Amino acid sequence: MLIECIPNVSEGRRADVVAAIADAIRGVPGIRLLDFSSDASHNRSVFTFAGDRAGVAQAVLAMFERAIPAIDLRAHRGEHPRLGAVDVVPLVPIEGVTMAECVALAKEVGAAIAERFQIPVYLYEEASTNPARKNLEDIRRGEFEGLASKMTTPGWAPDFGPTAPHERAGATVVGARMPLIAYNINLATDRLDVAKKIAAGIRHSGGGFRFVKAAGFKLDDRGIVQVSMNLTNYEKTPIFRVFEVVKHEAARYGVQVLESEIVGLVPSAALHAAAEYYLQIEGFTPDQVLENKLRRS
Amino acid sequence: MLIECIPNVSEGRRADVVAAIADAIRGVPGIRLLDFSSDASHNRSVFTFAGDRAGVAQAVLAMFERAIPAIDLRAHRGEHPRLGAVDVVPLVPIEGVTMAECVALAKEVGAAIAERFQIPVYLYEEASTNPARKNLEDIRRGEFEGLASKMTTPGWAPDFGPTAPHERAGATVVGARMPLIAYNINLATDRLDVAKKIAAGIRHSGGGFRFVKAAGFKLDDRGIVQVSMNLTNYEKTPIFRVFEVVKHEAARYGVQVLESEIVGLVPSAALHAAAEYYLQIEGFTPDQVLENKLRRS
Numbered sequence: 001m002l003i004e005c006i007p008n009v010s011e012g013r014r015a016d017v018v019a020a021i022a023d024a025i026r027g028v029p030g031i032r033l034l035d036f037s038s039d040a041s042h043n044r045s046v047f048t049f050a051g052d053r054a055g056v057a058q059a060v061l062a063m064f065e066r067a068i069p070a071i072d073l074r075a076h077r078g079e080h081p082r083l084g085a086v087d088v089v090p091l092v093p094i095e096g097v098t099m100a101e102c103v104a105l106a107k108e109v110g111a112a113i114a115e116r117f118q119i120p121v122y123l124y125e126e127a128s129t130n131p132a133r134k135n136l137e138d139i140r141r142g143e144f145e146g147l148a149s150k151m152t153t154p155g156w157a158p159d160f161g162p163t164a165p166h167e168r169a170g171a172t173v174v175g176a177r178m179p180l181i182a183y184n185i186n187l188a189t190d191r192l193d194v195a196k197k198i199a200a201g202i203r204h205s206g207g208g209f210r211f212v213k214a215a216g217f218k219l220d221d222r223g224i225v226q227v228s229m230n231l232t233n234y235e236k237t238p239i240f241r242v243f244e245v246v247k248h249e250a251a252r253y254g255v256q257v258l259e260s261e262i263v264g265l266v267p268s269a270a271l272h273a274a275a276e277y278y279l280q281i282e283g284f285t286p287d288q289v290l291e292n293k294l295r296r297s
Numbered sequence: 298m299l300i301e302c303i304p305n306v307s308e309g310r311r312a313d314v315v316a317a318i319a320d321a322i323r324g325v326p327g328i329r330l331l332d333f334s335s336d337a338s339h340n341r342s343v344f345t346f347a348g349d350r351a352g353v354a355q356a357v358l359a360m361f362e363r364a365i366p367a368i369d370l371r372a373h374r375g376e377h378p379r380l381g382a383v384d385v386v387p388l389v390p391i392e393g394v395t396m397a398e399c400v401a402l403a404k405e406v407g408a409a410i411a412e413r414f415q416i417p418v419y420l421y422e423e424a425s426t427n428p429a430r431k432n433l434e435d436i437r438r439g440e441f442e443g444l445a446s447k448m449t450t451p452g453w454a455p456d457f458g459p460t461a462p463h464e465r466a467g468a469t470v471v472g473a474r475m476p477l478i479a480y481n482i483n484l485a486t487d488r489l490d491v492a493k494k495i496a497a498g499i500r501h502s503g504g505g506f507r508f509v510k511a512a513g514f515k516l517d518d519r520g521i522v523q524v525s526m527n528l529t530n531y532e533k534t535p536i537f538r539v540f541e542v543v544k545h546e547a548a549r550y551g552v553q554v555l556e557s558e559i560v561g562l563v564p565s566a567a568l569h570a571a572a573e574y575y576l577q578i579e580g581f582t583p584d585q586v587l588e589n590k591l592r593r594s
Contacts, residue, residue, distance in 0.1 A: 002591060034590060050591050094587065179587060243576050259579040265587040268565055274572035279540050282556040290391065290476060290562040291588075293331060294299060294347050 002095040003102060004050045004179070005060065009067055010082045011045055012038040017070045018045045024062040030055040043078025044087070050094065053101070057109050060089055064117055072168040073144045083140045083147060084119070085169035091176045094267070095295075102176035103127045107159075110174040114161025117169070120151065121160040124175035129159060136173060144170040181231040181270060182263035183239060185246050189255045192218045195225035198249045202227075202242060209245075211237035224258060234270040240277045299392040300399060301347045301476070302357065305384045306364055307373055308342055309335040314367045315342045321359040327352040340375025341384070347391065350398070354406050357386055361414055369465040370441045380437045380444060381416070382466035388473045391564070392592075399473035400424045404456075407471040411458025414466070417448065418457040421472035426456060433470060441467040478528040478567060479560035480536060482543045486552045489515045492522035495546045499524075499539060506542075508534035521555060531567040537574045 011017050018038050026033045031051040038045040049059055064086055071085035089109065091102045106127040114121045128134040132155060142150045147165045150156050157163055158171060165171055187195060195216030202208035203215075211233035217226045227246055231237060247257045269286065276284050286292050308314050315335050323330045328348040335342040346356055361383055368382035386406065388399045403424040411418045425431040429452060439447045444462045447453050454460055455468060462468055484492060492513030499505035500512075508530035514523045524543055528534060544554045566583065573581050583589050 004587075004591070032591070094591065239572075239576060257577060259577045261579055262581060262585055265585055265590055267587045268569070268589075271572035271586070272565070272568045274576055275536075275568035278575040279536060279571055280554060280556045282558055284559060288559055288562055289568070290301075290564045292565075293562055294301070294329070294391065 001052045001097045002050055003053065003056045003097055003105065004048065004092040004094050005056050005089065006046060006048050006092065007060065007063060007089045008082075008087045009045045009047070009063070009071070010043065010073060010076055010078070010085050010087050011067070011071050012043040012078065013040050014070075017067075020070070021045070021063055021066045022047065024066045025049050025059045028055055028059040028062055031059045039080075041078065042080035043076060044080045044082065053097070053105055056091065057105065057112070060109050061112060061116065064113060064119075068117055068119075068169050073170050074168060076144070081140050081143050083144055083170050084166075084172040086172050087140075088124075088136060088173040089175075090125070091174075092179050093176070094179070099126055099176060099178070106174050106176045110172075111160045113172055113174065114158070117166070118162055119166045119169050120158035120162050120164070120171040122171060122173045123159045124173050125177040127175040130155070139173050147171060178233045178235065179265070179267050181234050181239065181266050183229045183231055183242070183260065184263065185227045185229075185243065185260045186219070186222075186258045187225050187227070187250055187255050188258040189225060189253075190218070190223050191253070191255070192216060192225050194250065194253045194255050195227050197253075198246055199227050199229075201249060202229075202245055209237045209242060212242060234267065234273070238273050238277070239270055240274040243274075298349045298394045299347055300350065300353045300394055300402065301345065301389040301391050302353050302386065303343060303345050303389065304357065304360060304386045305379075306342045306344070306360070306368070307340065307370060307375070307379045307382050307384050308364070308368050309340040309375065310337050311367075314364075317367070318342070318360055318363045319344065321363045322346050322356045325352055325356040325359055328356045336377075338375065339377035340373060341377045341379070350394070350402055353388065354402065354409070357406050358409060358413065361410060361416075365414055365416075365466050370467050371465060373441070378437050378440050380441055380467050381463075381469045383469050384437075385421075385433060385470040386472075387422070388471075389476050390473070391476070396423055396473060396475070403471050403473045407469075408457045410469055410471065411455070414463070415459055416463045416466050417455035417459055417461070417468040419468060419470045420456045421470050422474040424472040427452070436470050444468060475530045475532065476562070476564050478531050478536065478563050480526045480528055480539070480557065481560065482524045482526075482540065482557045483516070483519075483555045484522050484524065484547055484552050485555040486522060486550075487515070487520050488550070488552070489513060489522050491547065491550045491552050492524050494550075495543055496524050496526075498546060499526075499542055506534045506539060509539060531564065531570070535570050535574070536567055537571040540571075 033049045035048040067086050093102045110121040122139050199214035199216040200206040203212050213230040330346045332345040390399045407418040419436050496511035496513040497503040500509050510527040
């Protein structure tokens with residue numbers, strides 16, 4: 001079983017604090033810390049680690065153990081919005097684990113954080129217990145500075161823990177979600193309006209696909225434009241369908257797709273689905289993938 | 298590191314002998330026996346197991362240890378051609394291992410078989426030391442019954458071991474090869490001639506792709522025809538190129554591709570390559586596959 005956890009911590013300037021948190025995660029048996037990076041202007045660090053259910057739960061608590069004494073949000077400034085010292089803890093099902101199990105783990109971990117550190121916890125995305133508190137942006141609106149007042153508003157009692165913010169650490173958002181795919185399609189034109197129109201048409205907020213966020217950009221150094229996307233659920237809004245629609249929309253303006261690119265990581269199954277679609281493979285199951293078979297035997 | 302081994306043993310009728318060989322393979326630490334199946338009319342069993350370099354070498358020798366005393370080819374009858382009691386031992390690189398390393402392992406294992414059991418060993422496919430002895434069919438021609446005479450012919454001294462057959466066990470063929478993909482394309486027509494013409498055009502023996510074996514069949518129960526293929530090196534002759542050419546050739550006869558199917562297992566990378574091709578993904582590396590990254594960290 002493999003669960004990925006990508007916690008965001010509100011400290012991106014003091015390298016010693018970030019390193020100590022990384023060490024705490026690394027120190028948990030069975031946990032692999034895949035990556036961590038800090039942004040000084042955001043004053044924020046993102047850690048990526050993976051392991052099984054028990055390991056991930058233990059690593060999250062170990063991270064809090066280090067972060068909470070070290071970070072005081074009352075003195076924290078940075079460009080990125082934040083609600084807590086440990087701001088958000090997303091759990092992502094990777095292999096041999098269902099979304100339902102990740103939701104259960106999110107609730108378990110959320111309850112443990114609240115109990116051990118006396119920090120209010122909100123559940124978000126798939127773990128959300130309230131449609132108004134599904135999106136991270138909605139929960140985070142008002143930020144740490146507005147949290148005390150927000151928590152007294154009807155509908156904003158936390159899922160776990162005290163009904164007022166932790167003095168230094170605010171609140172934490174814990175949840176489960178699908179892996180994100182950062183996917184860009186470059187168009188063989190310098191017409192920014194074409195990229196912007198296509199982005200507006202395919203993104204959810206514009207009436208497009210349910211699990212697409214998109215924007216149009218100019219790549220000045222190459223003299224071309226890009227439809228830049230986040231695909232937030234590749235099972236329900238698959239890459240191939242988005243690609244085909246962008247290609248089709250571009251043709252409407254006499255523009256061709258030059259290439260696409262995947263930024264960072266992509267789940268193997270998202271690529272398999274594209275192969276299955278284009279090769280018109282019938283009756284295909286994940287058990288037919290050699291590596292899956294080898295690992296599950 | 299993961300190497301797959303798919304030995305073919307000349308016994309498909311005595312279930313106790315087959316079970317004992319399976320147990321011997323299973324008994325090697327770190328080895329996973331993924332599958333084994335016997336065919337009584339062929340009088341032959343195929344085992345599939347995987348593990349690292351040392352484990353695979355040990356499992357091959359453990360298999361010989363059981364098979365050699367139990368099988369006497371002088372009394373063996375069956376439809377499938379064979380040269381040895383353990384007929385052929387292919388090694389296939391799966392993950393974290395190169396073809397060159399599998400070739401080296403084939404030579405090491407071949408030498409060990411020859412020394413320990415006094416059985417002549419021929420190296421084939423990527424491990425072959427002689428172009429006339431690359432294809433299994435060429436090495437096996439004449440079968441066990443013709444082996445003693447064949448071995449006295451110039452060019453047929455074995456790569457390892459005695460220069461005459463083992464009295465009961467004949468000779469063994471050991472080598473390294475890419476994973477095979479059994480891939481069929483079904484056409485929306487009942488015209489067998491169309492499937493046969495396409496198969497003849499795309500297979501290596503007909504002037505087609507270097508790593509394609511193909512034949513045309515009728516699927517009587519469905520009233521359609523099939524181009525049935527073995528892709529013997531998906532890196533050099535990728536699935537997508539074969540699919541696109543079949544589709545194009547079919548259109549020449551006014552016929553459409555109905556669907557395709559993968560029979561049995563397919564390496565993940567073969568599907569990734571198809572996704573990369575159709576989605577026009579530039580600059581993609583295997584490290585971007587989430588599962589690869591997680592396993593290699």
